[in-house]
Amino acid sequence: MTKNGHSRSPLPKRSVRSNGLPPEPPERGRTVLVTGGGGYIGCVLVPRLLERGYRVRVLDVLYWGEGPLASFRDRIELVEADIRAVPPEALDGIDGVIHLAGLSNDPTAEYDPEANWQMNAVGTGALGRACLERGIERFVFASSCSLYDGLPLGMHDESAELRPVGAYATSKRYAEEALLALASEGLTAVLLRNGTVYGYSPRMRYDLVVNTFVKDALLQERLLLHGGGWMWRPLVDVCDVSDAMIVALEADADLVRGEIFNVLHSNYQIRELAMLVAGSVQLMGRRVELEEVPAPELTRDYECSNAKLAVHLGFSPSRSVVEAVHDLLGRVDITDRTSLSDPRHYNIRWLELLNELRPRLGRLDAVT
Ligand SMILES: NC(=O)c1ccc[n+]([C@@H]2O[C@H](COP(=O)([O-])OP(=O)(O)OC[C@H]3O[C@@H](n4cnc5c(N)ncnc54)[C@H](O)[C@@H]3O)[C@@H](O)[C@H]2O)c1
Secondary structure (H helix, E strand, O other): OOOOOOOOOOOOHHOOOOOOHHHHHHHHOOOOEEEOOOOOHHHHHHHHHHOOOEEEEEEEEEOOHHHHHHHOOOHHHEEEOOOHOOHHHHHHOOEEEEEEOOOOOOOHHHOHHHHHHHHHHHHHHHHHHHHHOOOEHHHHHHHHEEEEHOOOOEEOHHHHOOOOOOHHHHHHHHHHHHHHHHHHHOOOOEEEEOOOEEEOOOOOOOHHHHHHHHHHHHHOEEEEEEHHHHOOEEEEEEHHHHHHHHHHHHHHHHHHHEEEEOOOOOOEHHHHHHHHHHHHHHHHOOOEEEEEOOOOOOOOOOOOOOOOHHHOOOOOOOOOOHHHHHHHHHHHHOOHHHOOOHHHHHHHHHHHHHHHHHHHHHHHHHOO
8 A cells, every 4th residue: 555545556576677777887986066956857866866876966056945955954055046146166176067957948948038148158158167166077968858849840950950939949059058168278068968857856846748747647647739739749757867878878988978968767648647647546546538639739749869879979878658657656646636736836837936026025125
């Protein structure tokens, strides 16, 4: 029985397959700066780095608070700062950087395109430049497969000529170009284009397609298939994406300097994801219906290949959607409707709320 009161078959041992991350790092005790380490990916990545013997410094404005860092807070150094104004001492003693900080989806980027540009594009270039000047060679950057959106339908690889659509993808592309230019000056910049991520993190996001379906299946007992849900999307588990970052951090510099790698488990159709999630939730004895509804005006539909990462670095994301959903359903309290719908788990809702509250906070101070 789980805390959710349902008997569930455990994952068979053979389903925990290696993704190719070597069991040991090449060197222990090095210090890594993880920007955005308080976010969804960061809160899974940081404990994995600590387990591997790294010292970790996290730089983050902590949009989602310090709570998600609780299980490792006493084992890291925390610099509460904005990527648009990195204090120079944040780079003291750093051997490598994994750069996750910034606005992390389309709605938040469109909400304030100028702030997005300063964080995701300008901030990334400036941090890369600062690392080069400080002799910090390794710089792993969290880019996005959404750069392939807008290209003709079909499979794309890292050499595709891009036509980024929207503020988020445009800023990620600019950041990539800035880092590639720095790579030609000697920075070992490694660009990981991550698929849409799924799975459990202590800083949960329910605004990512698989996680959204899990939340909707639990709260609404209904999953909507916009336009039938035929659109394709590359996806990857949050543990795999974290391990890919560690592989990029540890690989021989000559193999990765100025290289771009797509990071995905598979390309899935949204319809297929809904069926996988509905089936997993139904196995818990709960009702879930699927419903086809008209397509929205804007749909994202793209596929890309994960071959380069496997061939060049021997790394292949191994955790499937059904495995991750099974794990997620065992970790969250599926009866806690308040937590499942907490705005903290939806980036755009939380940022809108913060902005609405900001001017009022001064006045509230005066009456307490
Ligand atoms: N989650 C995905 O599906 C996905 C897919 C592709 C790429 N990425 C990229 O991976 C990175 C991490 O994504 P995530 O899902 O963990 O997002 P997230 O929103 O959960 O985390 C981002 C973190 O960055 C911090 N941050 C935001 N702006 C900042 C600023 N100006 N200065 C300092 N810190 C700031 C936030 O407080 C947060 O802790 C992002 O760059 C995102 O674009 C994510």
